[in-house]
Amino acid sequence: MEKMKRNRNQTSQRIIDALEEVIAEKGIAGVGVNRIAEKAGVSKVLIYRYFGGLDGLLVHYIKMGRLFPLYNEATLEYLKPDHEKDLAKVWYKQVLHSFRLFRHFPTAYEVLKASVIDNEPMADVVSRAQDEEMSRLVDQLAFVKDVDARAISAIILGGMSYMTLLSKKDHTMLGIDLSTESGWERVEEAVKLIYTSLNRTMMESGSGAMEDQPAANTMIGYW
Structure with missing residues (x-):
């Protein structure tokens, strides 16, 4: 169970990193599930499974605090x-x-x-x-x-x-x-x-x- 959780976290991070790279290279207009999946080296099915799709992935990324500080x-x-x-x-x-x-x-x-x-x-x-x-x-x-x-x-x-x-x-x-x-x-x-x-x-x-x-x-x- 712990290994599955660790693998999911690692895969999610690869997807996030790939999204970040695609945005930097192509802008928001160039963002697509296929392009992100290819760069991350994962099946695009995982993007839907982990984030609910491209919209969910983008919203998740913005709310991570990598673009501006978040405060607890x-x-x-x-x-x-x-x-x-x-x-x-x-x-x-x-x-x-x-x-x-x-x-x-x-x-x-x-x-x-x-x-x-x-x-x-x-x-x-x-x-x-x-x-x-x-x-x-x-x-x-x-x-x-x-x-x-x-x-x-x-x-x-x-x-x-x-x-x-x-x-x-x-x-x-x-x-x-x-x-x-x-x-x-x-x-x-x-x-x-x-x-x-x-x-x-x-x-x-x-x-x-x-x-x-x-x-x-x-x-x-x-x-």
Whole structure:
């Protein structure tokens, strides 16, 4: 029984690795059961048996946490700052980490591109799953009452997504070269400024108090 479980886990991992490689090489449009099965060296029947089909495989992959960090309850307790003034660091570090991954990890970039601009069934599956997961993450990191964390995050994430897609086309935006690290350093400093200013405004106005939950040791350097 233990051997069967181990073999299934190993086979599942080969399928996941093959999916990741196909996305990086061909984009979401190039993903297919036959191609994944061939690259993984398995029967395509196993993809249906283990994941319920291609849609299930894609959703499973997105929810694995290989494209952006996932947070369990214990991790969130570590991330929650002891003081309101440190909220900005939690917010902008999550955003910057995620989009560095989207820029530098080909599979993550292709998933982001499919969720934003591709118009096909597989891209729709990816878009829905990614939006659901990102919404869950934003809600989990919303440590403040009476602040629309989803709307704020939608603006930031939308802008960062657009600029990430432009970066692969050697485009500039308002003179900022998005194909260079120096250009992205400017963008990242701007994101930090936005969240820091929002944090300061919130504290000065008293419009948002942190949720009354036990705070554990701060791990702002988690990423």
